[in-house]
Amino acid sequence: MSSHSVHPATGTRKRRPGKSPSRHTEADEAISLDTLAGHAGYAVRRFQLWIFQDFIRTLAAVDIKPTQFSVMTVIGANPGLSQMAVAKRLGIERARLVHLLDSLERRKLVKRVQSAVDRRSHALHLTASGEASLRKFKQLAAEHERHVADKIGKANREQLLRILSCFA
C-alpha cells in the first residue's frame, strides 16, 4: 500500500476543502469489499438508500414519503379498496397502514368510508383535494424517476424494471 496522505490506522485522509462529505472519499475505494461485491443484496441495499433519499428530497416540498405515495397511488387507481386489500397488495403490515392512513386522513388526502357490504371494513377513497394533490405528487415522482435514469442510465433503468417486474 503506497500512501503518504492516507492515515495508516484509519484509512481516511484529512478532508479536502472542496470535497462533498455525502459520498465516498477516494480512500473508501481502497477498502476492499471482498465477496460483498458479488452479492446482489448489498448493491440493492445501497441503491435503495440512494433512491429513497432522492425521492424524499424531490418530494420534500409536498412532504410525501415513498410509502405514502404508494398508498395514495393504489387507492387512487382502485377506489373503494379495504385496508386489508391495500396492505396485502403493497406488502405493508395492516397495523402500520392504520397509522399511515391516520396521517393521510388528517391531511384530508384520503377518507375512510364505512363499507355498505361488510361493516367490519372501510372503503378507501381519495378526497377531491387528495386527487388534485396526487396529480402533483406524480409529477414530482416522475422528476425523481428522471434522476434515477440520469444516475444509472436510461437503458439500464428499463432493464432493471424488466428484471424486477416479478416483484411488482
Added chain:
Amino acid sequence: MSSHSVHPATGTRKRRPGKSPSRHTEADEAISLDTLAGHAGYAVRRFQLWIFQDFIRTLAAVDIKPTQFSVMTVIGANPGLSQMAVAKRLGIERARLVHLLDSLERRKLVKRVQSAVDRRSHALHLTASGEASLRKFKQLAAEHERHVADKIGKANREQLLRILSCFA
C-alpha cells in the same frame, strides 16, 4: 370488473385451503399499481424485502444478519481498519456500528485493538474463531446468492450487479 367470487368491497377472496399466505393471491394482481409499476424504487424495495428475508433465513442457523455479514467481510478483508473507516465504507452510522461491534465482540467474532498510532481509534480485527466463522458464513451467503439467481435468473442477476456496480 367481472367477478363472482371477488368480494366487491375488499377485493379479496375467501382463502383457498392449499394457498400460501406469504405471497400475492390472485386477487392482488387485479389491483392496479398504476404509475407505481414504472417506478424503479418500488420494484427495488420489494426486491430488497425478498432478498433480505432469504438471506436471514439462509443464515438463520448461524444467526448472522446482512449488516453483520457486511461488517465482518470488510474487516476480514481489511484488518486494522478504524470504526469510522468501516462505517463510511458501508454507509452505516458510526453510532450504530458501535452496537453492531459490541454484539460481534461479545460473540468473540471481532476484536477492537487500541491503535498505536491514534489513541482515539480502534483497529478492528477478526478473532481466530471469527475467521473460521466467516468462512462458514460466506458459504451460506453463496447459497443465498444461488437462491437469488434461481429467483430472477442467472443472466439477470449478473446484469443487475453490473447496473448497480456504481453503488458499491
Added chain:
DNA sequence: TATTGTTATACTCTATAACTATA
C-alpha cells in the same frame, strides 16, 4: 371460528446531539 380494523409492545434501523479523550 375467522376476519377487519385497531391498539399496544418490542425490536431494529436511522438521524441527531452531546460527551470524552484524544489529535
Added chain:
DNA sequence: TATAGTTATAGAGTATAACAATA
C-alpha cells in the same frame, strides 16, 4: 478546533399479539 468512539434519544419501520365488532 476538529475527530474517534461512545451514549442517549426520538422517529421510522417491522413483527407480534390481543381485542371488539362483525362475518
